[in-house]
Amino acid sequence: MKFIDYASKPPTRAFNPPQTQHLQNYRRVYAKSESRVEKPKNEKTALASYLSTYKKLGAKHVVVKARDNETTFGLKVRNEDVAAFCKKQGSRFVGFAGVDPHKGMTAVRELETAVRELGLRGLNLQCFELKLAINDKRMYPLYAKCVELDIPVNIHCGINFSTASLMDYGRPAYLDEVMQHFPELRVCASPPGWPWIEELIGVAWRHPNVHIGVVAVRPKLLTLEDSGYRPLLAYGSKILQDRILTGTSFPMQPLEQAYAEFEALPLPDGVKRKWMYENAARFLGL
Known part of the structure; x- marks a missing residue:
């Protein structure tokens, strides 16, 4: 089945700068998962x-x-x-920009340059790393620019494992206020909001431009009764079937493993095609 991987990090230095102390706890939490990913000896081999x-x-x-x-x-x-990576590797790769809302209008101008001159296709905001809630008004000029440029925004939603930041920054309920102010804004909330998954489902049900990215989680967890992720299958197979996107989150899990687990989800074939390809293609404007 053809698919779009909505979340992946290439194994190059540019995408993997030296991690600062605020991500130290991520290394502890994901050590076992990342150990399953084969690690070639050098960057050239890893990229190939x-x-x-x-x-x-x-x-x-x-x-x-x-x-x-x-x-x-x-x-x-x-x-x-x-942008350089996407240009070199061809049309398979789609790039999102990153800008710092704390920089005010400088960030707005950087976003416009990234889209109009560099060819990037969306904006990525990791709220817990920015120490800003989703509805912080310092984000609003960027949301407005996304609407003007007709590009989507990816917003980190749900738990983070940085003990240098707060979980609350990723609370899905804050997205509800943003969508009331920017109903045209195309949003993908990813990861999918755990431990507030039902709250995020409610926000997406209320607002037709809110999508949910099943990323940074093993797909098989959606089938486990006590994982907290099962509501995604229930609502994602029915009322939200047009608004679920999927991503491997490489290198958090091996590409083949994630792909196989998405394909194995107990969904009708038509819904699975939407999850794995059609919804992302529409969201990204491809």
């Missing part, structure tokens, strides 16, 4: 394996994202590097 696996799996598109958290944590994945 990464690209060939996507080709083997038949991925139509892969979304890769910049990040700009300079003000809070000094971490940045540059828009220019993301």
Whole structure:
């Protein structure tokens, strides 16, 4: 089945700058998951394996994202590097920009440059790294610019594992207020809001431009009774079947494993096609 991977991080230095202390707890939480990912000896070999696996799996598109958290944590994945990677690798890769809302109008101008001049196709905001809630008014100029540029925005939603930040920044209920002010804004809330998944489902039910990204979670957890993720199957197979996107979150899990687990989900074939390809294609404007 053809698919779009909505969340992937290429194994290159540009996408993997030295991690700052605020992400130390992520290494503890995800150590076991990432240990299952084969680690080639050098970047060239790692990248070749990464690209060939996507080709083997038949991925139509892969979304890769910049990040700009300079003000809070000094971490940045540059828009220019993301754009250069996408240009070099061809149309399979779709890039999202990252800008720092703390920089005010400078961030707004950087976003416009990233889209109009660099060819990036969306905006990525990791709220917990920005130490800003989803509805913080410092985000609003960027939301307005996304509407003006007709690009989607990816917003980190749900738990984060940084003990240098707060879980509350990713609370889905804050997105409800944003959508009342910006009903035209195309949003993907990802990861899918745990431990507030039903809250996020409610926000998406209320607002037709809110999508849910099943990323940074093993797909098989959606089938487990006590995982907290089962409501995604219940609502995602019916009223929200047109608004679920899927991503491997490589290198958090092996590409082949994530793809196989998405394909194995107990969904009708038509719904599965929407989850794995059609919804993302429409959301991204491809």
